[in-house]
Structure formats: C-alpha cells, structure tokens
Amino acid sequence: MYIGIDVGTSTVKAAAFDDTGRELAVEAHPVALSLHTGHVEQDMEEVYTAVLEVLNALTSRIPHPVDLAGLTGQGDGVWLVDKDGRPVRPAASWMDGRAHELLDQWLADGTFETVFRRTGSAMFPGCPGPLLAWFDRYEPASLDAAATALYCKDMVFRRLTGAPVTTDVSDASMPFLDPRTRTYDNRVVELLGLTHRRGLLPPIGDPITTAEAHEGLPPGTRIANGPYDLPSCALGTGVTAPGDGLLIVGTCLASLVATTDLDLKGEAAGLYISTDRPGHWLRAMPAMVGTAALDWVLSTTGVHHDEVDALLAETPPGANGVRVLPYFAPSGERAPFVEPRLRAELTGVSLESTKADLIRATCEGIGFAARHCLEAAGLTGTLAVCGGGTRSPAWMRLLADVLGRPLRVVEGEVGARGAVLAAAERFGVDLDVAAWTEPTAVVEPDAARAAYYRDAYDDHLARLAQARHRART
Template structure:
C-alpha cells in the first residue's frame, strides 16, 4: 500500500493506492480559514491534527503495510515555526492580502520586474517575499521568535519526522527566492526585498532524494516518507504531465494552469512562475490564477443554488448566458496570473430583471473558462491538456470548458495531488511504479466545433473587458 497526503487550503486528505495506482481508500477532514479585513490565516495545530486524523483513518481502513508515503500540500504563504516545527503564530495563507501595498510599491519602482527577471517568479501579496517583508515591518517579534519560515507541507513533514531540522524542496522554494537555473536561493533577491537580515529563516532546499525514515503520529513508525513537491507540481505528476508542451488545468479553489518545459524564458510580461522539479533541466511554467471554483461557490451561495443543481442549470441557458458576462476575479488580493493586478476585482455585466440564476451560473463558468484559456496561452501550451480538481465532478462544466478552450480534455479524477506525491516519493526512493497506469485519464471530453468557434469570439471580447477592468483597478 502507498499513501499520499494532500494538505489543502480547506481540506486535508489522505489516499491509499495499490501498486497499480488503484485508489483504495480516501479520508478527508476540513480545516478552517480565519478571514478578516484582507487577512487570511490558518491554525497550524488544527492542520497538523487533521493530517494525523486522516492518516490514522485511512491506514485503519486498508490494513496492508504502508510501503511508502508521499506528502504534498498548498504552496506559498508563510508558516513560522520554532526549532521543533511548532507554530510561532498562525500561518499566513497564500490568500492573505495584507502585503498588497508592498507589491504595489515594488510594481511601481521596478523591484517586481527585477525579481521576475532573476527568478521567473511574479510576486503576489500572498507569496513569502511580500509576507515576510510585511511581518518584518509589523510583527518583527514573530520573526525574531521563529527558527524557520517554511511552507505548509514542510511544517507537517518536520512534525511527522520528530522535529528534525526544517527543510523544503525545490518546488516550494521556487517562489520567489530560488533561481530556477542554479536551483539555489538568490541572495540578491533577498536583499532587494529588504530581507537580508532574515535570510536565516529560509529553510534549506533539500536534495531531491532526501527523505525521512521514522514517522510519528498517523503512520507506523519507520514508514518511509518523502516531502514534496507541493500541490501544483504534484498534480502535474499525478496527471501524467511531464512531456514538454503538455499542460494541466487544475479546476479547484485556485485555477492553476501548468505547462511542462525544458526552456525557462524570463522575458515577456512578468507573471506566474517557473516551478523547479526534482529533475534538473525540467520546469513547470505555472500560471496559478487566484480564484477557480471559489468564484462559482460565491455565486451559488449568493443565488441560493446548491452544487447538485449546477449541471441542470448549465443546460437551461445557451452559450453566452443571454448576454450576462462575468469577469471572475473575486480574490481580495486581486490577480496574480497571467498578469499581476493586486486591486483587480470581479465584474458582472449584462444583468437585467430577466436574467436568471442559470444565466449567472453559466456566465461564471464561461468567465472561469476564459481566464483558464488566458493562463494556458501565457504558459505556452502546445501539447495535450489534462484537467483535474473539484470542477471535474460536473460533466456539464467539463463539456463547457472543452468548448471554451477549444481542445480535448483528458479528465483525471480522484486524488490527483496525493497520487503525484506517491509517484514523487517512489522516484526519490528508486522504487519503480508504472507511471502510465497511475496517470490514466478517466475520460476524454471533446469540444463541439460550432460552440468552440462561438467561444473563440467570446474570448476576444473577454480580453477587451479585462483590459478595461485592469485600467479601472489602477485608478
């Protein structure tokens, strides 16, 4: 039995697989977010307790010995821990928007672009650079008390392995301090952000084959455990996206587009990031938009519609949603891909007294699709496209998405991030698994030619509306 652990933003999951990649059991536990006035924080003890709980539950359901465990989780944010991996303060989530003034300042004075040209990372308010700089200005005592500023899965890994020294992997370290070409922290970037005196808080980047051998609560003692990659590259592995040009779209809380590449290009508009992988010379060009299914969740809550009703409502109104349009930029910290606009907000247009909840829901799904098309184009998609995430549970939305994107979708269902975490762990330990069998798509959704042509025109109109919204956001 192989176990993958995925420490998500709102849900922690553990999944058990057999040697052929068949999903045997899944256990999940929700974790809370503390949202207030632009601040988004998480209780580390609650997160860690959820990890232990799902591990205990999944190993109890499938009593075979655990051969290997892989760990993944949400990226970015700042998780301040002491030498034993215990929290110094609540974690600052990747969704936190308190550092937007710093990002605005860096956008204006050229620091933002300089960092991108050096590391391929387009900073946003919830990534470690701005958050550490904000803490240094507003909560310096928290940084003084910390032994390390790590990422979510690093905190869990340190605790599961008995409080050994904090480490991270190249994928999590990619934003914003890692030079993707040298795979080392760029101290010049640390200095640019005014954090040289906090350099010691950056966790060492572990060798890709570094692992833990003795685990604590939740797994039998002695279980082999690997830390990383974080959830975006883990999903790429779990969906079989490794060949240059092939892409993955994660339709989850965050709408993330990733394309595999062997040629990092630090030119062009500064946006997204290059995620380093365990294989030197291979990267993922990532365009992780701030809001995916969260936008639809907000619309459903506002209209009083339940998730099981979405498919029927998508069929109840035609493409174009009777003229209703949605720019789906609902995040309080604005947008980070395929452009950075910290003050951008969602916009609804074309609504009148005759508009229905079905119109609003379809327009939201279409808007998310247009945003995905924008991200995939910016990331350089030229090959096949896999899709995973909670949005894949809606067949009607997948058909709509194939039409909006104008290309077939390889839909990969199940716990894709946990699956990728196991595949990464197996590679680090030199254990041969049949990756093709593990990443076989559930189905392929083909686009309708006529609707795809309609949505190509709709995409051009979306880009025009977006340009106007970006101008308004800067006023």
Template sequence: MIVGVDVGTSVTKAVAFTMDGEVAAVEAHPTALGHPAPGQVEQDAEQVVTSVGNVLAGLGVQRPRAVGITGQGDGLWPLDAAGSPTAPAVSWMDGRAGEVVDAWMADGTFETLFRRTGNAPFPGAGAPLLAWLDRFRPGVLDRTATAAHCKDMVMQRLTGVRCTDPSDASNLFTDPRTGLRDHTLVDLCDLGHRADLLPPVADMPVGELQAAVGGLPAGLPVSAGPYDLPACAVGAGVARPGDGLLIIGTTLACEVQVDRLDLSGEPAGQTLLYGGPGGAGGWLRAMPAMTGTAALDWVLRLVGARHDELDGLLAQSPPGANGVRFLPYLSPGGERAPFVDPGVRGRLDGLELARTRADVVRAACEGLAFAARHCFEAAGLTGEVAACGGGTGSEAWLQVFADVLGRPLRVARGPEVGARGAALVAARRFGIELDESEWTRSTRWYEPGHDYEDGYRRYQADVTALRSSM
C-alpha cells in the same frame, strides 16, 4: 501500498494506493481558516498537524511502504527550531501584503524578482509576507527559526527534517537555472538580516517518522514534495513540453511543462523546477489564478442554486449566456495570474429583467473558462490538456472548458491527483518500482464543439477595460 497526503487549504486528505495505482482508501479532515481582519487569512499549524494524524489513522493502513506529502504552496508558516508555530500561518489567500507588492511594483523590485526567478510576487507569496512581517510584526520573526511552507512544516513535525524541496523553493528567491538561492534578491527586498529563516533546499527531501503517527509505526519512510501544483502535474501524467494541466479547484491553476526558460512578457505566474513523470525534469510555467471554484460557489449562493444543479442550469442557458458576462476576480488579494493586480475586482454585466439565474451561472462558468485560456496562453500551452480537481465533477462545465480552450480535454485518473503525485514521487525516491503510465492514465475525454472565439475576444477587452479603470 503507498500513502499520499495532500494538505489542502481547507481539507487535509490521505489516500492509500495499491501498487497498480488503484485507490484502496480515502480519508479527509477539514481544517479551519481564520479571518482576523479584513483581507487577512490565517491557519493554525497545530490543527493542520492534527488533521494529518487523523487522516492517516482513518485510512486503517498499518504499514505502507512509504508516505509522500504534498500541500498548499505559498503563504508563510513561521516555526521555531522544533517546528512548532511561533504565530498563526499566513495563507496564500491573504491580502495584507498588497501594499508591499504595490511598492515593489513602483520601485522596480517586482520586475527584477520576476526576471531573475520567473516568479511574480503577489500578496500571498512568501517574499512579500516575510517583508510585511519584518515591517509590522518583527517580534514574530525574532522568535522564528524557519519561514516554512505548509508541507515542509508537516515534514519537520513528523520526521525532524528541516528543509524544502525545489518546487516550493522556486517561489522564494531561487534562480530557476541553478536551483540555488539568489541572496542578492534577499538583499534587494531588505531581508538580508532574515536570510537564516530560509530553509535549506534538498533535491529529494526524505526522512523517517520519529514516532508513531495515526497508527503508522516509527521509522516509516516519508518524502516531502513537490507542493500541490507540480504534484498534481506528476499525478496527471504531464510529461511532454507544451502539455498542460488544468486544476479546477479553489484556485483555477493552469500549468504547462516547458523545456526552456522564457522570462519575457508581462510579469506574472510562477516558474517551478519540475521532475515530471519518470523524473523527466524541466520546469512548469504555472499560472495559478486567485479565482476558481470559490467564485462559482459565490455565484451559486447568489442565485440560490446547489452544486448538483450545475449541469442542469448550464443546459438551460445557451453559449454566450444571453449576453451576461462575468469577470471572476473576487479574491480579496486581487489577481496573480496571468497578471498581478492586488486591486482588481470582479464584475457581472449584461443583466436585465429577461435574464435568468441559469444565464448568470453559465456566465460564471464561461468567465472562469476564459480566465483559464488567458492563463494557458500566457504559460505557452501547445499540447494536450489534462484536468483534475473538484470542478471535474460537472460534465457540462468540462465541455465549456474544452470549447473555450479549443482543444481536447482529458480527465486525469482520480481521485486526489495531488496525493497520487506525492505517492509517485515517494516511490521514485525510495526505489519502489511502479508502472507510472498506468498510475496516470486518463479516464474521460472531451472534444471541443462550440466556437467561443468572439466571446473570448470580448472577455479580453473587458479585462483590459477593468484593469485600466482600477
């Protein structure tokens, strides 16, 4: 077997895969998010490491051929030389660096960073968080040896290897053409004196367990990366330029494989170095919106509905939600894709006494689908779309996505597509032969039906009006 570990924002999961891609066992363990101040979101790195050991133990697999690790991207995980935390990790959901991003937008730093790296800084990204800590918590950085990413923290603790992979490095001062750090950008952000905190970049981060962990023996081969967005693309079989992946999770992540760099247009999203299925290479143009299922969860709580009622509620309200419209920008950090605006906030419009909770829920599902189309258009989608994530459990919502996107939607082989991608990458790195087409085959298809063009144009007009009013 091969084990894939996915260290998510609120849950760590491990999956044991047989050599033909079947799931033999799945184990999950929750991790907590801390909120020390309004708009701030932190995690305890020690708790995350413990969760990894717990899920590995829970699998009951004593000697897999390899372990592949992926996890949440962005954020900042400050570590000492031994890989232990020097302060709580700052989550990608954190909004404390909003003023840093605002200042960079005003003085041109934001534009320069995007045109040189293809990555638009947002408050929860590594660069503005590093700048914020340097300004307001310099003591934390003074005792820090590595400004790490989540999966790299886990890798260092398990194997002693201190490095990051090209996908996480893409988001932190890296030239996407060469894969090398651009230290002129570090200096541009007044962080030259902190450059030694950036971990080295390895094309294939690999190591061995230093000690037994979760029942797995010391010496077991371990690989790290890519982080969760590209890992899901690998696990879903996104293999051709123009093809896309829709991750319906906490964030509504939309990404498209591209074979040429285009850093024109409104600065937003991410450009990630990508080794796709078969190691095809190229880049992922990713638009990971801050909105996602968390926004739908909020609406369901608002109207007093359960998740298992979603399909029934969608059936009770027609396309267009009887005029109710929802702009799903509820994150305290604003939005990062397909535009960056730390101050943007959501709206629920078109309410009247005749409207029902089903109309509100449908408006939320349609608003999130419109946001996905907005992201895909910015990312350059021209091919097919695969889908994964918790939101794929709703048949009716998947149909809304297919309708709004106006193209067929295929559901990737699950469960845990990110862990599947991490396992596939581990197999490549350690020379384990697999049938990747079988590992990444689709399980369901949805054909577009209802025409949402008018609704999408209204959504675009609403977004433009909202941004101009902020």
C-alpha cells in the same frame, strides 16, 4: 499499499493506492480559513491535527502494510515555526492580501520586474517575499520568535517525522530561488529588504526519511516530502513532456505547462516551478480564484452544487448576455498578469436574468481565465484537467468548448497520487507511471460552440483590459 497526503487549503486528504495506481480509499477532513480585513490565516495546530485524523482513519480502514508515503500540500504563504517546529503564530495563507501595498510599491519602483528577471517569479501579496517583508515591518516580534519560515507541507513533515527542517525546489521557487542554480538568490533577498532575515529561509534539500515511532504512520514507513500541490498534480496526471499542460479546476485555477525553456524575458507573470529534474520546469500561471468564484455565486444565489449541471443546460452559450470577470480574490490577480486591486465584475444582468444565466456566466468566465493562462504558459501539447470542478460533466463540456481542445480528465486524488509517484522516484521504487496517470475520460469540444467561444474570448479580453485600467486609477 501506498499513501499520499495532500494538505489542501480547505481540506486535508489522505488516499491509499495499490501498486497499479488504483485508488483504494480516501479520508478527508475540512480545515478552516480565518478571514478579516484582507488577512487570510490558518491555525497550524488545526491543520496538523487534521493530518493525523485522516492518516489514522485511513490506516485503520485498510490494515495493510504501508510500503511508502508521499506528502504534498498548498504552496506559498508563510508558516512561521520555532526550532522545534511549533507555530509562532497562525499561518498566513497564499490567499492573504495584507502585503498588497508593498507589492504596489515594488511594481512602481521596478523591484517586481527585477525579481522576475532573476528568478522567473512574479510576486503576489500571498507569496513569502511580500509577506515576510510585511511581517518585518509591522509584526517583527513574530519573525524574531521564529526559527524558520516554512511552507505548509514542510511544517507537517517536520512534525510527522522529527526530521531536520528542509524544503524542496518546488516550494522554494517563489520568489527567492534562482531556477538555473537551484539555490537562493541573495540579491533578491536584499532587494526585498530581508537580508537580516535570510536565516529564516529553510535549507533546500531532498527530504526523505523513515517513520519509526512517529505520529500518524506505521513504524518503518518510508515517507518523502514534496513537491507542493501544483507540481504534484502535474506528476499525478502524467504532465511531464515539454508542451503538455494541466488545468487544475480547484480553489485556485492553476495552469501548468511542462517546459525545458527558461525564458525570463517574457511578460513578468506567473512563475517557473523547478522540478526534481534539473533543466525541467513547469511554467505556471496559478490564477487566484477557481471553484471559489463559483462557490461564492452558488452561495449568494442559494444554489447547491448538485444543481449546477442542470442549470448549465437551461441557458445557452453566452448566458443570455450575462458576463462575469471572475477575479473575486481579496488580493486581486496574479496570473497571467499581476493586478493586486482587480476585482470581479458582473455585467449584462436584468430582471429577466436567471440563476442559470449567472451560473453559466461564472463558469464561462472561469473558462476564459483558464484559456488566458494556458496561452500565456505556452501550451502546445495535450491538456489534462483535474480538481473538484471535474465532478461536473456539464462544466467539463463547457470548458472543452471554451478552450477549444480535448480534455484528458483525471479524477480522484491527483495531488496525493503525484506525491506517491514523487516519493517512489526518490526512493527508487519502480511504479508503472502510465497506469497511475491514465485519464478517466476524454472530453471533446463541440465545433460550433468552440467557434462561438473564440469570439466570446476576444470580448472577455477586451472587458478585462478595461477592468485592469480601472483598477489602476
């Protein structure tokens, strides 16, 4: 049995697989987000307790020996811990917006641009650079008390195993890593005013260990840490060949394209995620809001998730003139452009508009945002899709039409699956990767609807340009 652990933003999951990649069982536990005045935080103890609960529940359900475990989790944010790996304060989430004023300053004075040209990382308020600078300015006591500024999965790995504090190149990619040397760029640390906090950055390593008498896993279990959830999902869907892409329709709408071309001269947006293979990167355009935008609209209109497919069938492409720019995150947008003050817009609504119109317009808006990101990331090959949104067949058909290409839909716990494949690679365990990453369905676009959405996409881009102008004035 192989176990993948995925410490998500709102849900912690553990999945068990057999040696062919068949998903045997899944355990999940929700974790809370605390939102107040632009601050988005998580209780680290709650997160870690949830990890233990899903592991204990999973291993008790399937009492087979655990040959190997892999760990992944949400990226970015700041998880401050002391020398024993214990929380100094609640974690600042990747969704946090408190550092937007610092980012505004860096956008204006050229720091943002310089950092991108050195690292391929387009900073956003919830990434470690701005957050650490904010803490240094407004809450220095927290940094004084901390030994390390970790990422989510690293905190969990440290607690599970007692292993020395490390991170991997994927999490380190934003915003301090030089993707060519795969080491921290001290000039970037200096540009962000953090040279005196340089010691908080975790060492970059290849963290693998064996759990002997630690929590959550049977004694003797081999476990590897990382990569974080976006590159883990790429592994779990088989997206490794240059030009192939992945769209993750989850809380974050993430677009990834595998590449061997490191172009730091392009538009300063998204990031290059370093992978376990030197010279191979994922060009990532992780938009801030995916299913979270639809969740907000559903909650506001009183519609349940299981009603979405039927409602999408009630209204035609174009949603009877209703349009949604789906930029709902309190920290604005980070891909395929950075606009900290951008907010969602709903237009074309009248007394004749229906709930179905609102739902379809939201799904279409998310689809247009995905198309924008994938084009910017350089998609030329096949496209895989995973995430919670894949549970809606009607939404997948709509996405295929909006994107104008077939979708390789991979269902199940894709991040956990990728974590196992990464662990197998690191420990030298031979698994049939093609079998582990086989799609569950292929959704083809409808030619007529795809043609309609080509024009509608141009309209989306025009409205977005106007909204970005308003956000800056």
